[in-house]
Amino acid sequence: MTEIYDLIVVGTGSVGSSAGYYASMKGLKVLEVDEGQPPHDQGSYHGDTRIIRHAYGENPMYVPLALRAQELWQSLEKQAQVKIFHETGVLNIGAEKSQFLSNIVISAEQYHLPIKIYDAKSANERWQQLNLPIGFEAILESRGGYLKSEDAVSAYVNQAKKVGAHQKFNTRVLAIADEHGLVHVQTNDGVFLGKHVVVTAGTWVKDLIPNLPIQPVRKVVSWFNSDQSLSERANFPAFTAETTDGNQYYGFPANDGMIKIGRHNGGQIISNREQRVQFGENSEDYDEITYFKQHVLRGVNQLHHGVSCTYDVSPDGHFIIDYVPGHKNIQVVTGLSGHGFKFASVLGEILIDRVLNIEPKYNLTAFSLSRFLK
Ligand SMILES: Cc1cc2nc3c(=O)[nH]c(=O)nc-3n(C[C@H](O)[C@H](O)[C@H](O)COP(=O)(O)OP(=O)(O)OC[C@H]3O[C@@H](n4cnc5c(N)ncnc54)[C@H](O)[C@@H]3O)c2cc1C
Numbered sequence: 001m002t003e004i005y006d007l008i009v010v011g012t013g014s015v016g017s018s019a020g021y022y023a024s025m026k027g028l029k030v031l032e033v034d035e036g037q038p039p040h041d042q043g044s045y046h047g048d049t050r051i052i053r054h055a056y057g058e059n060p061m062y063v064p065l066a067l068r069a070q071e072l073w074q075s076l077e078k079q080a081q082v083k084i085f086h087e088t089g090v091l092n093i094g095a096e097k098s099q100f101l102s103n104i105v106i107s108a109e110q111y112h113l114p115i116k117i118y119d120a121k122s123a124n125e126r127w128q129q130l131n132l133p134i135g136f137e138a139i140l141e142s143r144g145g146y147l148k149s150e151d152a153v154s155a156y157v158n159q160a161k162k163v164g165a166h167q168k169f170n171t172r173v174l175a176i177a178d179e180h181g182l183v184h185v186q187t188n189d190g191v192f193l194g195k196h197v198v199v200t201a202g203t204w205v206k207d208l209i210p211n212l213p214i215q216p217v218r219k220v221v222s223w224f225n226s227d228q229s230l231s232e233r234a235n236f237p238a239f240t241a242e243t244t245d246g247n248q249y250y251g252f253p254a255n256d257g258m259i260k261i262g263r264h265n266g267g268q269i270i271s272n273r274e275q276r277v278q279f280g281e282n283s284e285d286y287d288e289i290t291y292f293k294q295h296v297l298r299g300v301n302q303l304h305h306g307v308s309c310t311y312d313v314s315p316d317g318h319f320i321i322d323y324v325p326g327h328k329n330i331q332v333v334t335g336l337s338g339h340g341f342k343f344a345s346v347l348g349e350i351l352i353d354r355v356l357n358i359e360p361k362y363n364l365t366a367f368s369l370s371r372f373l374k
Contacts, residue, residue: 005031008194010173013043016200017156018348024165035172039150050149050341053090055107057100063111072345080155090144093241116140129298196355199332203310213372215313220285221262222306226254227299245291263288279306311338322369
């Protein structure tokens with residue numbers, strides 16, 4: 001007789017690996033499916049690291065999720081005996097009273113989070129590599145830092161396997177169909193049956209649920225040789241920056257003599273996997289960070305290498321955490337819009353609480369799909 005899983009995870013990347021782990025820990029019979037062998041470099045989490053911030057510039061509504069995510073990352077570290085979180089602090093740079101910085105201050109006040117605000121002069125004195133113009137400021141959130149993203153996915157996948165999850169990797173899901181309450185997950189290697197399904201397929205979610213309002217965007221991120229003063233060892237923090245050229249940059253303290261920097265805005269709109277070409281195949285790739293290097297941060301030297309990646313962008317830049325309309329047994333998390341990794345732990349927990357009918361701990365109304373499908 002065909003096996004029926006309590007839960008099938010479609011896409012075992014950032015959020016899927018977390019959901020698979022929490023479901024397995026709760027004793028559910030779980031099947032994790034992924035088209036690659038996670039961790040791999042075809043999702044949105046490769047390139048070693050992702051920033052985690054709690055006082056949230058995008059919107060204070062994310063703070064409770066960020067704080068719970070932080071707890072879960074730290075308990076995963078203990079469970080898996082792997083270092084995932086580096087508490088380097090995060091320095092957020094921007095024009096005084098910008099929307100992003102104002103939201104950080106509101107978040108910090110509302111949730112009693114420690115932050116320290118520096119005007120341009122004091123920031124430039126405190127971090128001599130910085131060159132902020134008058135009218136700019138920098139807010140340091142000392143409890144933020146970065147996560148080792150590939151190690152985190154690897155830890156979730158390994159721990160889930162240890163507690164009994166079935167894993168079917170290098171297998172692409174082709175379609176999902178709810179047949180009278182039982183979900184048929186059709187892959188290139190057979191059909192699997194689940195009482196519940198979570199669709200956590202990242203950028204390519206529309207292959208499975210076509211009417212989602214999601215735009216895949218190709219992004220690149222680069223590593224540069226850098227001065228020792230920008231290193232984690234020298235206590236240089238991770239950072240985000242909205243600069244006078246109107247761009248949004250982010251970066252990490254240097255390790256092994258290299259600093260990783262990316263640009264959050266921009267990128268190339270794409271519609272299939274083949275268009276996610278390697279770093280350097282698009283001539284803009286080499287220039288993304290030039291303004292930042294020349295005007296904002298000293299000590300960033302020649303390019304070492306870069307990689308390409310993708311964002312799954314929603315129309316308002318906020319997440320979609322919801323049921324697929326008409327199907328209480330199929331959930332989807334998407335639209336993470338380039339800022340979702342830090343939340344992957346809590347998003348997995350939320351999905352599984354819903355599978356188990358556990359009273360929601362957060363108000364998720366703002367993340368509903370219905371805000372777009374009116
Ligand atoms: C360059 C870059 C920098 C970023 N920086 C940050 C940051 O500093 N902080 C932060 O919080 N976030 C950051 N993000 C965003 C964050 O990494 C993503 O939001 C997050 O990783 C998305 O998680 P996901 O689970 O939705 O998708 P993924 O982690 O990509 O997982 C999707 C999985 O689904 C699989 N899959 C897809 N389709 C199928 C199919 N049909 N069948 C089987 N498997 C399938 C894929 O192989 C993949 O493993 C960044 C993203 C990028 C690209």
